[in-house]
Amino acid sequence: MSFTNIGFHNIVYPGFNGLQFSLMGMGLVFGGLLIIAVYILILPRLLAIGAPKPQKNTGKDEKDAAEEEEILLAIATALHLHNDFPEGEDRITWKSHGDMESPWLVSGRLHSLNIRKPANTWNISK
Amino acid sequence: MSFTNIGFHNIVYPGFNGLQFSLMGMGLVFGGLLIIAVYILILPRLLAIGAPKPQKNTGKDEKDAAEEEEILLAIATALHLHNDFPEGEDRITWKSHGDMESPWLVSGRLHSLNIRKPANTWNISK
């Protein structure tokens, strides 16, 4: 860049039209965001069509069934723990939507319930 | 490295004086930490000069003003939320020194106050 080269000839010259270019660029920005805006306006109506009430209920029922199963499972587990390991610490909770590690943790917790004495001192084996 | 080559001739030889080098190195370490020590000794006095009591008060006043404004703002917001969305959960707190995400969170929280029913089930639209 040299300051001797200031002028409009830098904006429009053969093979490059900076003004036209800017207009098109601005147009694309506007166009893109306008389409997003229109999509947002339309979507709720589309969703209303796509998800009529009966269908919604079916979905809900399925979900309820799944949840119910999970609750039953949790209760059964709790009972099992209570009956089989009465001395255990019943601090297990069944996370319905656990993250990646939860099964590990659950497994570990279940395991720890089988252990009557604390196993966290280094020198005690078996 | 070969063990046949042990001796003082490795420490001082033409073009390299290991003893002088070590002295200078030790000097630089000492010099650097000494300057830091001197700086630390001097700084509190410099700060005392640079920040005379009247100036300090001004600073404090400014700060107080800013804080006051923020408090007023928080109260106003709380009132606004309480009046306009009486059924909302008024658990908003205005963090005076929020981290990067706080405005997002505030925005989200403010938004959630406008919502009468929980929107966290997948099948309920609009």
Place this chain on the structure above:
Amino acid sequence: MSFTNIGFHNIVYPGFNGLQFSLMGMGLVFGGLLIIAVYILILPRLLAIGAPKPQKNTGKDEKDAAEEEEILLAIATALHLHNDFPEGEDRITWKSHGDMESPWLVSGRLHSLNIRKPANTWNISK
């Protein structure tokens, strides 16, 4: 890969025997896990040999001694803090197994106890 080339001649041909290879591979997998299983079966017995009761007790005694020292140290520190800085906030706790930063934090906490007025405003020096 071309689909014109399907057949058993791809599995066994001069210089490569896919069946034998698979057998050996499966054998290694089995072998490896079998050795692990055997190791696990044997280990508790080995540990029982390696750690006879008297030795265990010695270990425990040493540990107890170390813990006792640490407890005494904590008490002494607490007393020291209480006596020398009666106005301080005695919320120090001596972590017996602190992580990397704990000494820094302890040092910081100890330091803050020496400070009579809060030092967290920018404009107050010395």
Place this chain on the structure above:
Amino acid sequence: MNLFTFYNNSGIAHLEWTNLVMIAVGVIFIYLAITKDYEPLLLIPIGFGVIVGNIPPIEGMPLSVYAENSVFSYLYLGVMKGIYPPLIFLGIGAMTDFSTMLSNPKLILLGAAAQIGVFLTFIGSLYLGFSPQQAGAIGIIGGADGPTAIFLSSMLAPELLGPIAIAAYSYMALVPVIQPPIMYLFTTKKERQIHMKPPRRVSKKEKVIFPIVAFLICALIAPGSMTLLGMLFFGNLLKESMVTERLANTARNSLIDIVTILLGFSVGASTQAQTFLTAQSILIFILGAASFVVATTGGVLFAKLMNLFLKEKINPLLGAAGVSAVPDSARVVHAVGLKEDPTNFLLMHAMAPNVAGVIGSAIAAGVLWSALGGF
């Protein structure tokens, strides 16, 4: 530099219907992850990656994972160079509790048996004309372990990495759909009702020594498994030693999360329809499904075989957990067992073959790599 250029530079101009198919696949992945909760931590990054990867990039512009100097190509390096999978294994090691396996080592053999899926699929792939290297990479899909599959194909058959990774993760996500029918087919109701004895207590010492010894055994038998298992057992040692809790914590949280995001996204973004939608890919998907079926069958039947010799019978459902797919196949075993008998809790026991399956498929991968890698 006019409207035509702008249009030509847009993605619409170059969008092919195959891209739309792939974008639909990405959307389905995301849909399944959200509504069915199938492995969302994998399917959402992969699914969005598939969508991104199927936007036609401008010719020569550094955009796609395959374009030189593009940002996505740098993120994809961790896949191509096999760096992400061992880091994921580090995190998995730091969250794995081997105690159930330590307390009942018999169950480890189920994790070995399920690896039959790997080798039978290897033979099947050879039969169909894949090269031994490609066949090895396809076979490992039956190991049911995403990172292992990605690692081995990056080493043996990088040209098939996309379809193999997608197949592996798809079937891992579909474990709750694929496994139960097979489990019912090969077991009787009575077998499914077998209760397992509560496991014995495992000492801290055993837990600390285990990762070191297990690593030595595996690595000395199959050095090719050193990279993955070194990291797995390293992570586990960080956890079990108790004195490096902060490192274990970072390994199983920030570190594994960051790697999971980058791995899933860039694997997904590598599935450009133009290179992905081939007859080969379809074959790989078929072979992958077969692989899962064989592996599950292998585990279940081996458990029944063991029962011929054991006094204390094993519930053969546990064999299905030998495929790894941690922890989903253990969950499936638990759920199927609970359906037969609401007092039969198999989850804890199923974790033993499950983690053994992870080790087993890493050994299998090591063996295939060292034997087929041409060293």
Place this chain on the structure above:
Amino acid sequence: MNLFTFYNNSGIAHLEWTNLVMIAVGVIFIYLAITKDYEPLLLIPIGFGVIVGNIPPIEGMPLSVYAENSVFSYLYLGVMKGIYPPLIFLGIGAMTDFSTMLSNPKLILLGAAAQIGVFLTFIGSLYLGFSPQQAGAIGIIGGADGPTAIFLSSMLAPELLGPIAIAAYSYMALVPVIQPPIMYLFTTKKERQIHMKPPRRVSKKEKVIFPIVAFLICALIAPGSMTLLGMLFFGNLLKESMVTERLANTARNSLIDIVTILLGFSVGASTQAQTFLTAQSILIFILGAASFVVATTGGVLFAKLMNLFLKEKINPLLGAAGVSAVPDSARVVHAVGLKEDPTNFLLMHAMAPNVAGVIGSAIAAGVLWSALGGF
């Protein structure tokens, strides 16, 4: 190897007064960050980086970001290769709540209008003799988005990256100083008192679908925006899907923090006075300021233009939030609105043009990149 060598190897021997100027700039950045709370997460790393970058390095020693094999040059790679900005966008996506935008899509257009600053500055830079590539990179300062500016200049005009990055971040930090006068100049008191209607409730479904569809629209129109917006919407999907909360959490915490530290520091350290203090840099600072002023004006005036057609008037202050500079310009709008009428709460509404501005400038960057990148 004597005292003279030691002196010659020290930094004092090569310190020039221009380095002292730059070190003072770094100190001012840190001072502003601490006392005025202007974007401290950016200004402190950049400020300290500026200080480090202006210690004269020993000739040939691998110290500075420009020296081959130096540690700082490796950290700077993430800037030069454009890797840090998309990772920051990933984290921003994982912390962005698009609901206010979804509930009032009209406001999106304000985020588009503010991009006029980008293109007018582009023309201005051309006029002053910058090459089209350089002009594009300078123009994007008006996008008011640091990562976007860094990304585009690393691609189009790496030789100007330092001044462009510093200008972009300086003006983002100075938003509370630059914008209010313009907002007062172009609005009447009555306009500033316009209350906005509380937004409608947005369903979870809308929020989940949004990042996917918005990505497809933007990427198909301007594939060059794929890298930044792919990451932004990916992060947002991780957040909104609800099933990948742990990934979203890592993206918006550890990951974005690590990248912010490295990006800020190494951008700062790239401002060695010897290459930084040029007439060009000063021009870029002037053009950047102009760009911000034009962008703010564009947003405000477009809001007034829209009011000519709308029944429900928009508070034209919201137009100023279209420049992005998330979330500072939304805060400024809120504060100015509150000063006119203590019951007028604009923050929530201002977030809509604000995030739209982020998308808008990423599209603009994509268009400039693909048209000027010479592919």
Place this chain on the structure above:
Amino acid sequence: MNLFTFYNNSGIAHLEWTNLVMIAVGVIFIYLAITKDYEPLLLIPIGFGVIVGNIPPIEGMPLSVYAENSVFSYLYLGVMKGIYPPLIFLGIGAMTDFSTMLSNPKLILLGAAAQIGVFLTFIGSLYLGFSPQQAGAIGIIGGADGPTAIFLSSMLAPELLGPIAIAAYSYMALVPVIQPPIMYLFTTKKERQIHMKPPRRVSKKEKVIFPIVAFLICALIAPGSMTLLGMLFFGNLLKESMVTERLANTARNSLIDIVTILLGFSVGASTQAQTFLTAQSILIFILGAASFVVATTGGVLFAKLMNLFLKEKINPLLGAAGVSAVPDSARVVHAVGLKEDPTNFLLMHAMAPNVAGVIGSAIAAGVLWSALGGF
């Protein structure tokens, strides 16, 4: 492709007794870390790395840290290129509280005095025939700072990096064993009972300005220390500025943890017996031990020297904390002091020479690097 090939590809076939020795060393490191709690965050990653690094890899297979294109070689890059140590310094800076040092600057000189160990060991290493570059890298073991030692040897003598790193970390772990006898040897009971005056209060302003000024002083005197100290003081500024708490938090948690895991593991894995177990390594271990002893002695004697001139006497035990080895040597000083007088609390005071020692050894490293690096 037969049983023989499989055996030849196994690790057992190539295991040498020296590998077994190194594996035993790794196990001992882990054992000490767990049972004695000696620097577990370093010894466990290094120990497991040593085990992994001594599994004989298959010839030509990309497994070890030295094999081209192996995953471990990519992780090891951060060591070889000197990238990990400055990132660790960033985290250390973000967790360091310099206030005790600011409140009693006299104690800083103890941190300088202990660096005599660096230069005497340098001379000793020269005497034994090491090249000046190697001698410099060996000397810095006496700096008692693992990252600094790794950084300097990666720059000056990469061929010795393994033994130097292992020696540095071993002795840092053994600080509670090495230092007390020396402390008792050179101090009288009365000296050990000297109480220190409670330090004065340090203002926030002083704490914020300190990292900036201290960096400028160090970097202008010894630009070679810029990389390590730049990061150390940058991390400290993130902490002390109070406005970038989230960045400081990430730097001292996720970031330092990730780097610690990778650094420790890959340094450990670089100790293949075949290249590690040499006469040179044994010499380095001997020199390293001498270095620690000299450094401790230097610190203690200098404190006694200072007492000749000071009215308010310093407890000479504090001199031992000048070796850095943060925070273990400060702890040792505290414990020894407490044994003489259960009311004498030196921990807080010992942190001053301790962190000064970190700065001092980084300056020493910078001086050695710039003078011997051949620039």
